[in-house]
Amino acid sequence: MDFIKEVYSASNIRQAQNIFKENTIHILISDIEMPQGSGLELLSWIRSEKYETQAIFLTNFADFNYAQKAIELQSFDYYLKPIEFDKLELIIKKAINKVEVSKTNEQSIEIGNYWKKNKEELQKHFWQMHLKDDELFSEEDLQKQLKLKHMEYSLEDRFVPVLIDCFPYTFAEQNKKIISIMDQESNFQYKLKKLIMEAFSTQDIHLDSFVKFNQNTDEYLALFIREEGNDVPLEEWVNSCNKFIVTVQDQLNSDVQCSIGPVSSLRLIKQTFKELHEFKKETIDFRNKTFIFNPLDKEFTKYAEPNLQLLEHYLETENRLSFVNKCYQYLTTLVNKEALNYQVLCSFRLDITQLIYTHLKKKEILANKLFQGKTHDILLEQSPRSVEDIMTYISHLVDVSLEYMAFTESQKSIINTICDYIDQHYQENITRNSLAKIVYLSPDYIARFFKKEMGISLVNFIKKRVEIAKELLAHTELPIHIISDKVGYGNYSYFTKIFKKETNYTPVEFRKNT
Structure with a gap:
């Protein structure tokens, strides 16, 4: 009997109980009469402890009360001694079969309980994988996927997809920072799902699944299952979406857009979702609106540029309001x-x-240096999502540009910034290019501007590091190569060359003469 792996023996109830506590026992073969109690008492204890064990009793007593008690305690079988070996083997084989059937039933129940407990997560995972995969499954493959993932769908089930685009952030113009409500709002996805269920609670519509189909974006998909004969008018779908949008603004402080897709069977839902997603990408409009899916017009919309000469004039005259208003119009x-x-x-x-x-280049301002950093990158990335987002990005470009142009027009501000930087970073290898990164101006312009305002070339001004080196050589015992590093000349030979050019002495000679 391949099923039997271990055999344990006990002389009394206490020993038997200890064996049960330490091991998984599937079949019990016991006499009814035994030391320190009966086999029926042992079986009663086994049932009270919820052990799933098949009990076979062998006894010399043909007592009906014994048999009746054994049946009450769900004994597998009850036999009178003596019993032939072949018959006992047959009894044990039957018990083994019952154990295996019982285990299969337990596994089925366990799988069923797992499915009920995790149904939502399993459905979410199924939709995420199914909609994300670019491959279109055949009906046969789709059936296999449903069976494999224990999905209780049929290919004829009909769904209505609603694409939800959230904007859980704002741009604070005062400090030029992105403020995300994700930093203040926990369980955003859970709350969003709850709100959409509430918005559709008055309709005879069942939300089947709610997934975030792209972890790097704020896009969600609500899938409503549509039962046969339940044809909710499109107007009611729009009203529910608009109600949802208002509630999200009020309770989650987030703007949102909804795109309602067409009814689609399970076998076609992937293609429908792709078309809906493409439709949403191409539909540039204001936030907090509901859109109804229409097949995209394949006719190319020709781009007609705005009045760029007028916009350039607004920049030159620093007319920020007119520039922004013209773009919005x-x-x-x-x-x-x-x-x-x-x-x-x-x-x-x-x-x-x-x-x-x-325009910035005309002012010798390096735009690629001025517009860098996380805030600019986020605004650029988000700019195609809505009219508000592109206007936020444009306003940011204009504001930063005009503010910095005003800064550069203050000659004292630029000079002070450069001089302060050199004083604080004299120990570094300062060049015109490194200064350009600080003041966002072209290196050549910095050199010309500095010479004009200070009456000394930028290179010579930077050479004030030699004066610091002279102080260190005269008043400390630091090795010369350490002093070279401290004043920003990592190359010892170059430091010696510059030092001699400025003082007519090498560093060694200068130290000896002081």
């Missing part, structure tokens, strides 16, 4: 004509960026 007009899509917006953004960068 241009975008709003396109929205009203349904002519603002992703490509048009990106072309417009490129023109505005180039216009501002060119």
